Amino acid sequence: MEKTDFTTSIEVDNSPKEVYEAINNVCDWWSEQIEGPTDQLNKEWFYHYKDIHLCKMKVIALEPGKRVVWEVMENSFNFIKDPAEWVGNRLIFEIQKQGNKTKLTFTQEGLTSFYECYDICQEAWTNYIQNSLYKLITIGKGEPNPKEEEDGYNKELADKWKLG
Known part of the structure; x- marks a missing residue:
């Protein structure tokens, strides 16, 4: 089996500028549980979903209307043998008219x-991109994971990764 990266895409009637702005509004399409700036170059931000997924990202490219890239700095899944599978991955959003x-x-x-x-x-990325981000771009309201109670995740690990 050939090793390939995961890719999915959508097409919208909106402008590249509107798509770019929606991507950077991570709380409105991925998760309301985001801490830190998601729209500032070289800044880190923290995401978690209950005790299932904790992730620290760094914004490594911002090209308005064209491209957004995040690098996974830290990651933890509670449902697989190697919880750090994503570490070093890059999440790339490319926008083309x-x-x-x-x-x-x-x-x-x-x-x-x-x-x-x-x-x-x-499956999760397909839903976030083709459903939630698509809806944020086209109708102004995505379907992000809702904010949760503070005791719903691995606080020790989260505190270790938190932004200074």
């Missing part, structure tokens, strides 16, 4: 079928 449409291509560079989390992760 195509006629009167705008195409957004999302790639998780490093998320391959060799990962134990692949099936769950590809």
Whole structure:
């Protein structure tokens, strides 16, 4: 089996600028449980979903209307043998004007079928990009994970990764 990165895409009637702004509004399409700036170059931010997934990202590229890239600095899944599978992966959002449409291509560079989390992760990203982010862009309201109670996750690990 060939090792490939996970990719999914959508097309919308909105402008590249609107798509770019929606991507950077991570709390409105991925999760309301985000701490730190998601729209500032070289800044880190923290995401968690209950005790299932904790992740520290760094914004490594911001090209308005064209591209957003995050690098996974730390990661923990509670449902696989190697909880740090994503560490070093890059999450890439590429925006292209195509006629009167705008195409957004999302790639998780490093998320391959060799990962134990692949099936769950590809299903989740497909939903976040093709459903939640698509709705945020087209109708102004995404479907992010809701904010949760503070006792719903691994606080010790989260505190270790928190932003200074």
